[in-house]
Amino acid sequence: MVAHIIINDTGLKVYGESKGKLVNTVMEKRCIWRKLHLAVDVSTHEVIAAAVSIVSVGNNEI
Template identity: 50%
Template sequence: LVIDSTGLKVFGEGEWKVKKHGQERRRIWRKLHLAVDSNTHEIICADLSLNNVTDSEAFPGLIRQTHRKIRAASADGAYDTRLCHDELRRKKISALIPPRKGAGYWPGEYA
């Protein structure tokens, strides 16, 4: 399973107004979080969130949506948090997540 997210700009009346009348307000963004089967490239589960939801906060919800046996989950360093590792450990899934930039040693169960 491979997990990542991307930002989506919401289009609509606001975009048309900006194009027609110039900048007047902030753009609205959402984040699309995806879990994809690395062999079949099938989207296993997805979640759409506000742009202020971090990747690691959305991660447990994605893992809980999967209804198949997962041996390993791969993700980028944004998912190298205790929250993500705890969820993977609970589901007995191997973590293939590189350490975050500036990561430190986690004592105890994480060693």
Template identity: 65%
Template sequence: KEKRRVWRKLHLAVDATTHAVIAAEVSLETVADNEVLPTLLNPLRRKIKQVSADGAYDTKACHALLKKKGAKATIPPRKNAAPWEEGHPRNEAVT
């Protein structure tokens, strides 16, 4: 009988200017990347200007969190993405 390996993922928040790691979180493979974003960003006391992330973070919850934090979201839309409500900044990236 083959044992299934348990994978862990390391999620990092990195200062784009200094390249310093400003937040880190470890999760199991079963945790979606977008679920970890609040855990990474909410404890930070610094101003967040921009967040660049992959398409796994293209969720309404992630975009809402970034808007609340005053951060620009640089997140590519997921494959086959549809536009959100009219006027949402993300719609510019959805074609």
């Protein structure tokens, strides 16, 4: 059986708390970008594999 798959990625903006506190003890939020890579079977539309990476990693490396 041969499976035809499509691999694509999308950018994710991830928010987290910084280590330092601001005035009034409010935590500053910082943003990091990540990529979500998905491998999808063309005929069934089923996700076969998923991986999260840093933005500089391309689909061919995953």
